[in-house]
Amino acid sequence: MEYIVNALMIRASDYKDNDKILTLYSLEKGKISSGIKGVKKAGAKLKFASEPFCFAEYVLAEKSGRFTIIGASHLDSFYNLRLDMLKYYCSAVVLETINALVPENEPDAQLFALVIETAKKLNYEKSELITLCRYLLNLIDMLGYKIGTLTCQGCGDFINGRVFFNPQTAEFSCLSCRENGFMEITPETYNALNALNESSGEVFIESASLLKLLRFLFFYLNVTTSTNLKSATSLIDYLKQTI
Ligand SMILES: [Zn+2]
Incomplete structure (x- = not known):
């Protein structure tokens, strides 16, 4: 099952070699945790989505109650x-x-x-x-x-x-x-x-x-x-x- 949420990235912690677990604060689901794969690799497409204060439309895939971010469209990075x-x-x-x-x-x-x-x-x-x-x-x-x-x-x-x-x-x-x-x-x-x-x-x-x-x-x-x-x-x- 896939969900789209408008969310602000509030916390990231390292997970395995190249992954992270993000805490997102979203309009649709409130505060949620979600994995994101490969973002520590150079040139990772979704790297921006794991930066603090990234405000984006995140696409989440849910499997057995766990979310993984599979896409994100940037709204503002509050740079x-x-x-x-x-x-x-x-x-x-x-x-x-x-x-x-x-x-x-x-x-x-x-x-x-x-x-x-x-x-x-x-x-x-x-x-x-x-x-x-x-x-x-x-x-x-x-x-x-x-x-x-x-x-x-x-x-x-x-x-x-x-x-x-x-x-x-x-x-x-x-x-x-x-x-x-x-x-x-x-x-x-x-x-x-x-x-x-x-x-x-x-x-x-x-x-x-x-x-x-x-x-x-x-x-x-x-x-x-x-x-x-x-x-x-x-x-x-x-x-x-x-x-
Ligand atoms: Zn008084």
Whole structure:
């Protein structure tokens, strides 16, 4: 039986001498594993299809529940993601979150659209950190851990001064309303979240604040999903050197 899927290549591991096992994130079947033969040989026709971030229409042959890729038509290779360090580190976070946090064989058209839109923005546009923060906020929402209202859980006001967050309930609090379970976060993190929340269009946020917001989002993802993302550590290390 043959299937055609629109998919993004998110992970490749070596298999036998010349083959690979690919993890594809597809519109039609969600996340799936598939073998691909001979792609390590020089001049292999489907070599492009085993590159990270290759977006293609893959032709899969299924035999006893296993997929093998027998063809692929290239849609976009998002090539800039391999040329620019910031784009590379940001896109690695997208690949790892899908690889680590999304279950296999569960198609999700909304999440697929988010991933492709994020890849396009990272590849073709500037404001990479804002794109990545928006991606993470949407992903967190789709995984069921939405960060709710940004006003104080006690008095209901917008928070000025010191800000506290409860990672168990995803609520914010001002100093006077703070209860057990709330930890202090930086006002810059809170203000960056507000700025992203207020407008889905272009916003300007200082890079140093975006770094703080990213650390906060990675921390929250770690608490909610118990997953330590290696790509998050690499990105933060890179940003600390460059910002
Ligand atoms: Zn309050």
